[in-house]
Amino acid sequence: MRREIPLFITATTGVIFIIAYFIPHRPVNQIQQLFLAWLYIIAAFAIILGVLNLLLVNGDKIYKQSKGWGYSVIIILSFLVMAGIGTFNLGGRATSPLEEGTSFMWLFYNVYYPLSSTVFALLAFFVASASFRAFRARNKEAALLLVAAFFVMLGRVPIGNYLTSWIPLKWLQLSTIANWIMAYPNMAAQRAIMIGIALGIISTSLRLILGIEKSYLGGE
Amino acid sequence: MLIKSLERRRDRLRWRVTSITVAFVFSLALGGRAHAGTPQDTLPPAPPTGLIAFDTPNDAGGSITLRWIKSPDDGAGAEDVKGYQILRAERREGPYKVIARLPAGAVRYEDATTKDGVTYYYKVSASDGVNSSESPPGQAVRSKAQWFNFKRLNMLIAGIILSLGIIYFISKARKGEELYIRKIAGLDAVKEAVGRATEMGRKVFFIPGILDLDDVQTIAGLSILGQVARLTAEYGTELEVPVCRSVVMVTGRETVKEAYLDSGHPDAYNDEIVHYMTDDQFGYAAGVDGLMLREKPAAIFYQGAFYAESLILAETGFSVGAIQIAGTAMPSQLPFFITACDYTLIGEELFAASAYLSREPRALGSIKGQDLGKAIILIILGLGVILETLGITSFSQLFTTQ
Numbered sequence: 337m338r339r340e341i342p343l344f345i346t347a348t349t350g351v352i353f354i355i356a357y358f359i360p361h362r363p364v365n366q367i368q369q370l371f372l373a374w375l376y377i378i379a380a381f382a383i384i385l386g387v388l389n390l391l392l393v394n395g396d397k398i399y400k401q402s403k404g405w406g407y408s409v410i411i412i413l414s415f416l417v418m419a420g421i422g423t424f425n426l427g428g429r430a431t432s433p434l435e436e437g438t439s440f441m442w443l444f445y446n447v448y449y450p451l452s453s454t455v456f457a458l459l460a461f462f463v464a465s466a467s468f469r470a471f472r473a474r475n476k477e478a479a480l481l482l483v484a485a486f487f488v489m490l491g492r493v494p495i496g497n498y499l500t501s502w503i504p505l506k507w508l509q510l511s512t513i514a515n516w517i518m519a520y521p522n523m524a525a526q527r528a529i530m531i532g533i534a535l536g537i538i539s540t541s542l543r544l545i546l547g548i549e550k551s552y553l554g555g556e
Numbered sequence: 557m558l559i560k561s562l563e564r565r566r567d568r569l570r571w572r573v574t575s576i577t578v579a580f581v582f583s584l585a586l587g588g589r590a591h592a593g594t595p596q597d598t599l600p601p602a603p604p605t606g607l608i609a610f611d612t613p614n615d616a617g618g619s620i621t622l623r624w625i626k627s628p629d630d631g632a633g634a635e636d637v638k639g640y641q642i643l644r645a646e647r648r649e650g651p652y653k654v655i656a657r658l659p660a661g662a663v664r665y666e667d668a669t670t671k672d673g674v675t676y677y678y679k680v681s682a683s684d685g686v687n688s689s690e691s692p693p694g695q696a697v698r699s700k701a702q703w704f705n706f707k708r709l710n711m712l713i714a715g716i717i718l719s720l721g722i723i724y725f726i727s728k729a730r731k732g733e734e735l736y737i738r739k740i741a742g743l744d745a746v747k748e749a750v751g752r753a754t755e756m757g758r759k760v761f762f763i764p765g766i767l768d769l770d771d772v773q774t775i776a777g778l779s780i781l782g783q784v785a786r787l788t789a790e791y792g793t794e795l796e797v798p799v800c801r802s803v804v805m806v807t808g809r810e811t812v813k814e815a816y817l818d819s820g821h822p823d824a825y826n827d828e829i830v831h832y833m834t835d836d837q838f839g840y841a842a843g844v845d846g847l848m849l850r851e852k853p854a855a856i857f858y859q860g861a862f863y864a865e866s867l868i869l870a871e872t873g874f875s876v877g878a879i880q881i882a883g884t885a886m887p888s889q890l891p892f893f894i895t896a897c898d899y900t901l902i903g904e905e906l907f908a909a910s911a912y913l914s915r916e917p918r919a920l921g922s923i924k925g926q927d928l929g930k931a932i933i934l935i936i937l938g939l940g941v942i943l944e945t946l947g948i949t950s951f952s953q954l955f956t957t958q
Contacts, residue, residue, distance in 0.1 A: 360615055379802070452837075470894075529890070532904035
């Protein structure tokens with residue numbers, strides 16, 4: 337029964353969602369909405385599990401003084417400070433901690449936001465290091481990638497336009513070449529991938545609904 | 557004396573004439589200005605005509621669509637229409653209330669605030685900013701839910717054909733027929749990656765993406781996690797699955813637990829294998845990066861839905877020298893994974909992975925059915941290109957959907 341019940345729930349919800357896509361009438365759409373509401377309720381309960389797990393795993397690391405336990409101290413402290421100030425609306429006169437000028441929002445704008453932006457900004461350096469490896473012309477495909485990247489990158493910046501704007505034949509200008517690469521070969525490849533993905537999603541969904549795909553339950 | 561008096565008279569006369577002339581010119585000028593001034597606009601623009609109100613087709617109810625022919629003074633005639641107002645009442649004689657204001661040129665409006673079964677009357681008024689003129693009320697109309705969305709009929713037909721194809725190949729596989737599935741290098745390397753980690757005595761990391769379980773990519777990722785967990789259980793390699801969604805954590809734990817149980821190593825399982833980090837995208841990326849740098853895993857799997865954090869994770873994984881196998885159906889992240897990882901499952905390969913790894917005949921049959929769908933789409937695409945080139949557009953319009 338441990339397998340049968342989840343499989344039955346999967347099949348039922350899957351079929352109802354498919355039917356609701358084509359039949360917008362009651363009661364199908366109501367059942368669909370009900371299932372969606374259940375999803376949010378389950379997710380709300382699951383967040384408690386997530387938070388408990390976060391505290392347990394990191395608490396255990398601190399207790400055992402495992403490798404990197406100092407980071408666990410920071411995690412738990414950050415969690416307690418943010419959750420405490422947010423839950424009890426500490427240090428603010430506003431009725432909600434999400435209003436401007438509260439301590440919670442101060443922490444959000446001055447701690448969380450810069451940290452998040454910093455990690456995102458790292459992407460620029462990672463793009464540079466990944467590009468350095470990817471654009472080495474080791475074989476035909478890599479050479480093609482290098483040439484395409486050369487045109488696209490230069491064609492998308494002002495200097496690229498400046499360098500070739502004097503060419504009377506517009507199709508020889510870098511920006512035109514870059515736009516052509518993006519609009520035709522790149523778009524064609526992306527759409528081919530998208531078609532494959534759509535078919536893959538249909539096939540996977542069918543496997544899940546028919547109970548053929550059980551590995552997410554741990555089975556073969 | 558006489559001469560002087562005559563001169564004085566002459567000067568007075570000259571002054572009078574001058575003053576009269578000036579007064580006349582001024583009066584002319586003022587009068588002229590009064591004539592040249594725009595008279596206040598008291599005429600309203602011509603009203604819109606041909607108002608039709610009907611229940612919005614193919615919807616779940618709660619909506620009525622209006623169409624009308626714009627005022628003759630909108631873009632032509634007096635060209636003074638500034639906009640339209642939509643008026644609604646529950647009785648023909650009113651009272652009508654303004655429910656929406658639209659810019660000039662509008663000829664359609666969808667009122668999505670109706671109650672099913674209630675009768676409504678509509679008017680549309682054209683306004684020049686000062687005056688307005690209303691169309692006569694349209695016919696009585698009620699909204700209701702439809703039993704079928706005909707705009708999606710083509711999707712239904714395509715879905716049925718595809719599903720029948722998949723079911724046909726599944727039944728063929730069930731009967732024991734050998735089905736050829738091309739080799740997928742990324743999936744063949746799974747064993748190699750786990751084996752390498754075993755030899756090096758280091759961990760295997762599995763990152764199931766950053767979306768929740770309602771995304772099919774996450775489910776596909778968890779299916780692969782089941783296969784990877786079976787291998788790590790068999791080889792006695794440590795597995796770590798940091799997740800950023802608590803529902804994924806719960807499901808991931810079940811997946812790993814069952815895999816360890818199935819492979820005969822339930823004692824090797826503990827709940828800490830799958831652990832929650834944070835729901836925040838970059839917080840998660842930073843957390844996983846930190847784990848990678850401290851633990852230095854020998855193999856890292858990225859299987860699921862990823863956004864901008866893909867390269868942050870994959871480059872860090874590369875820097876610690878791990879063998880990396882990625883798989884995602886996010887086309888914009890694929891180039892990053894292809895660049896930074898050793899193997900990448902592109903789009904559909906992610907969804908085929910579980911079947912490919914398990915070699916379960918019915919699952920393999922579904923992949924074959926998927927290939928049939930691809931063949932049909934290729935034929936349709938070829939035909940569409942030819943017909944569009946010839947200027948026949950009706951064929952491609954069969955495939956548009958909403």
